[in-house]
Every structure is written in structure tokens, then in C-alpha cells.
Amino acid sequence: MTDLHCHILPGIDDGAQDVEASVALLKMEMEQGVDKVVFTPHFNCDEMPLEEFLRRRQKAYDKLMAALPSRIKNNMEFKLGAEVYFSPTLSSIDLAPLCISGTSYILIELPFVNAIKPTFLSDVLYDISSKGITPIIAHVERYPYILSDPTQIYHWVTAGYVIQVNAKTICQGDRMVKNLVEWGLVQIIASDAHSPKKRPVLLKEAYGHLRPDMAKYIKQSCVDVFDNYEIDVLEPHRPKKVMGRWK
Numbered sequence: 001m002t003d004l005h006c007h008i009l010p011g012i013d014d015g016a017q018d019v020e021a022s023v024a025l026l027k028m029e030m031e032q033g034v035d036k037v038v039f040t041p042h043f044n045c046d047e048m049p050l051e052e053f054l055r056r057r058q059k060a061y062d063k064l065m066a067a068l069p070s071r072i073k074n075n076m077e078f079k080l081g082a083e084v085y086f087s088p089t090l091s092s093i094d095l096a097p098l099c100i101s102g103t104s105y106i107l108i109e110l111p112f113v114n115a116i117k118p119t120f121l122s123d124v125l126y127d128i129s130s131k132g133i134t135p136i137i138a139h140v141e142r143y144p145y146i147l148s149d150p151t152q153i154y155h156w157v158t159a160g161y162v163i164q165v166n167a168k169t170i171c172q173g174d175r176m177v178k179n180l181v182e183w184g185l186v187q188i189i190a191s192d193a194h195s196p197k198k199r200p201v202l203l204k205e206a207y208g209h210l211r212p213d214m215a216k217y218i219k220q221s222c223v224d225v226f227d228n229y230e231i232d233v234l235e236p237h238r239p240k241k242v243m244g245r246w247k
């Protein structure tokens with residue numbers, strides 16, 4: 001399995017605070033059958049210069065690699081990435097170093113606390129994709145202004161953007177997320193793991209909740225992103241509101 005979104009690098013964001021927590025999380029990944037991991041610490045271009053983020057990310061990566069037991073190091077493949085917070089200025093910065101390394105995929109997080117739909121969202125996503133970079137929308141289930149009209153997700157999928165949901169939400173049996181998966185509107189499941197106890201890796205459990213053919217499809221999409229292939233997109237269903245419920 002492949003985990004494309006996690007906060008396992010030590011001491012760089014609100015994820016693993018030290019190397020011990022990072023190693024514990026990677027052990028969880030390995031025990032669940034994950035062999036490819038992308039480290040995606042938070043980055044906000046309005047709060048930190050890109051160069052500083054890249055320096056800090058490399059330092060945290062080097063620190064983790066130096067402390068990693070060989071059992072993990074020899075059995076897993078790692079890449080660097082970032083969970084890039086949406087900003088109207090995003091398309092004006094150099095996004096290449098923020099893409100999953102060696103790929104043209106970038107993980108983008110939208111505001112979700114007391115949030116309204118960001119101004120220029122569509123324009124910025126379009127600008128990014130017109131540079132040949134494919135946005136992966138992180139944990140789409142967190143944005144009330146998107147879930148209130150899931151046809152927006154349908155349009156993203158038809159525009160070639162990639163939709164990610166968190167393993168935890170699948171495990172919780174969230175109805176809308178279940179629908180999104182069934183409608184062919186989800187290509188990626190990721191752990192978004194932050195800590196061994198509070199926000200652990202739940203990928204194996206999450207895949208166990210899916211139909212075997214859907215689990216197989218999503219696992220393959222994750223590998224394809226990691227390896228920088230174009231992912232297969234299922235024929236998406238355009239949601240319609242019937243008697244107050246999205247179907």
C-alpha cells in the first residue's frame with residue numbers, strides 16, 4: 001500500500017513531535033502493509049518563505065533517516081511532499097519543490113475551520129493545472145462549503161484533479177464519504193497520520209470497509225501517483241439532490 005499524505009517527519013508541524021513518534025508511526029505503516037510513504041508537512045506560503053520550509057523539511061527528513069531502524073529503511077520507499085494550504089497567491093510561487101518528489105502531483109489543503117469557500121479557488125486550481133501540475137484536494141470531506149454541493153467535486157474530477165479522503169473518515173462510516181467513493185469521485189485514501197495515539201495510521205482498516213474492487217482501484221491510484229503515472233478515472237456519477245438528499 002501507499003500513503004500519500006501524513007505528518008510523520010519529526011518536529012516540523014503539528015504531526016510527530018520527535019523521532020520516536022515518527023518511528024512509531026512508520027512501524028504502524030509497515031505493519032499495515034504500507035511500503036511507500038510521502039511525507040507531507042503543512043506549508044502555508046503566506047506564513048513562511050518557501051526556502052525556509054524546504055530547509056526545515058530536509059533537516060527533519062535527514063534526522064529521521066539517521067534514526068530509522070534498518071528493518072524499516074530497507075522495506076519502505078519514501079518521498080518528500082507537502083500539504084500546501086490554499087492561498088490566492090499560490091499559483092504565483094514556484095510549486096515544483098512542493099510537488100510529491102519526482103512527480104507533477106501537489107497536495108492542496110483548503111480552509112475548513114469556520115470556513116467559507118475561498119475566493120479565487122477555481123481560478124487558482126485552474127492556473128496550477130495549466131502549468132502541468134495536478135492538484136490533489138486533501139481530505140475533501142472536511143470542507144462544508146464543498147460538501148453542501150458535491151457536484152463541485154464532480155467538476156474537479158472531470159477537470160482532472162484528484163480527490164483524497166482520510167482513512168479515518170472511511171472507518172467512521174461517514175455517509176457522504178461512502179457516497180463519494182461509490183460515485184467514483186474519490187481516487188486516493190491516505191492516513192493523514194499525526195501521532196501514534198491521537199491520529200494514527202488506519203489505512204488497513206479503511207480499505208477493509210470498501211468493496212474489494214474499489215479498494216483495489218484506490219490502492220492502484222495511490223501507486224500511480226507515487227510513480228508519477230496518470231491515474232485511471234472511473235466514470236464519475238454527477239450527484240443530484242432528490243428530496244433534500246444527494247444521490
Ligand SMILES: [Fe+2]
Nearest residue numbers: 005007083192
Ligand atoms: Fe494533513
